[in-house]
Amino acid sequence: MPASSHSIRALAGQLLIIGFDGVELSPQLASLLRRVQPAGVILFARNIVNAQQTYQLLKGCQASVEHRLFTSVDLEGGRVDRFRSVTGPAPSAADVFATRDPKLYRKHGEIIGRICCTLGFNVDFAPVLDLAFEASRKVMISRAFSTDPLEVIAYARAFLTGLDSAKVIGAGKHFPGLGEGNLDSHLDVPVIRKSFKQLWDEDLVPYREMKRELPMVLINHANYPDVTRDQLPASLSKKWITEVLRRKIGYRGLIVSDDLEMGGVLKAAPIGGAAVEFVRAGGDLCLVCHQQENVERAFEALVRESERDPRFRRRAAESAKRISSFKKKSSALKSRVPSPAPEKISRLSTQLWEFSERVRYSALSSAAAAGRKS
Numbered sequence: 001m002p003a004s005s006h007s008i009r010a011l012a013g014q015l016l017i018i019g020f021d022g023v024e025l026s027p028q029l030a031s032l033l034r035r036v037q038p039a040g041v042i043l044f045a046r047n048i049v050n051a052q053q054t055y056q057l058l059k060g061c062q063a064s065v066e067h068r069l070f071t072s073v074d075l076e077g078g079r080v081d082r083f084r085s086v087t088g089p090a091p092s093a094a095d096v097f098a099t100r101d102p103k104l105y106r107k108h109g110e111i112i113g114r115i116c117c118t119l120g121f122n123v124d125f126a127p128v129l130d131l132a133f134e135a136s137r138k139v140m141i142s143r144a145f146s147t148d149p150l151e152v153i154a155y156a157r158a159f160l161t162g163l164d165s166a167k168v169i170g171a172g173k174h175f176p177g178l179g180e181g182n183l184d185s186h187l188d189v190p191v192i193r194k195s196f197k198q199l200w201d202e203d204l205v206p207y208r209e210m211k212r213e214l215p216m217v218l219i220n221h222a223n224y225p226d227v228t229r230d231q232l233p234a235s236l237s238k239k240w241i242t243e244v245l246r247r248k249i250g251y252r253g254l255i256v257s258d259d260l261e262m263g264g265v266l267k268a269a270p271i272g273g274a275a276v277e278f279v280r281a282g283g284d285l286c287l288v289c290h291q292q293e294n295v296e297r298a299f300e301a302l303v304r305e306s307e308r309d310p311r312f313r314r315r316a317a318e319s320a321k322r323i324s325s326f327k328k329k330s331s332a333l334k335s336r337v338p339s340p341a342p343e344k345i346s347r348l349s350t351q352l353w354e355f356s357e358r359v360r361y362s363a364l365s366s367a368a369a370a371g372r373k374s
Helices: 005-013 027-036 051-063 093-097 102-119 134-143 149-165 196-201 205-209 238-248 271-280 292-308 310-329 342-373
Strands: 016-018 040-043 070-073 075-077 171-175 216-219 254-257 286-288
Touching: 005 292, 005 310, 016 027, 016 292, 027 051, 027 292, 040 051, 051 070, 051 102, 051 342, 075 093, 075 102, 093 102, 093 134, 093 149, 093 342, 102 149, 102 342, 149 205, 171 205, 196 205, 216 238, 238 254, 254 286, 254 310, 271 286, 271 292, 271 310, 286 292, 292 310
Parallel strands: 016 040, 016 286, 040 070, 171 216, 216 254
Antiparallel strands: none
């Protein structure tokens, strides 16, 4: 029996996490949410004025859809910090790692998670699992902090435990690894010439070791010609997503694209084609983070391809089922948080500042101790 137009549109919406401009639920945004019924929304600094406004915006988005949303944000600390104007700056992963204190790794995730949860977010696209090789130093800066995958795992494992304690879902990124990338994939396609064995023994180790601990894995837009023998970014590569991540590594969580409006993927395919090819390659959730017209193009492309190609429709339905099952099991999506009182935000700001000072002091002490040993 052929699928109805309504069921196909509902299916396509569940494969999208969308961003938008503005700091309030405009009639245009409410209309878009009602039409697309996305799996989630993502906010950036441009959407965030203060705690109460952010909470109300997310609440309005939730009221515009029929199912529980992933309410997501990118919050790593350091350069990637969307809440700087609300609670003050959070230390970067490199800052916290410099303390060499696993208790502080966990506290980093916990304090970030508590702020996220208080504002109404249930997903944080962190931590970064990329290795800090020299090639990517100018691009990644403080987002990556070690060339040793076991050190990256130690930080990431503790950070995720902290997030989880605050009922916030984390995501490992950027699979299969940007450690050797010397271009910014927001603008261009990094080409990483590294053999599969080298990647397997280095960049992929965090994903291999943490495959049961990562609720989500975010796929990057770099090209790995020595592995795939093509010019496609990993985000559109069936070899990387299905053959390596799903089958060889055995990952069973949700697979999310990096933003499909980034130059690294748009040089390979227009926005609609990128969404379709990401899903066809085995991905679950397409991130489209900025322009409403691109959200609509991605949505309509997913609808058209599902109507046209029964095999693609089955692939999309498999992802939608996985997403639905994940949401039903997730305690983060079941929790309901009250509107943030100014006193609570003030306490969180103080706790974040105290944590930052503790990190700074511990990092100095760790560096001094290392200097005495050398």
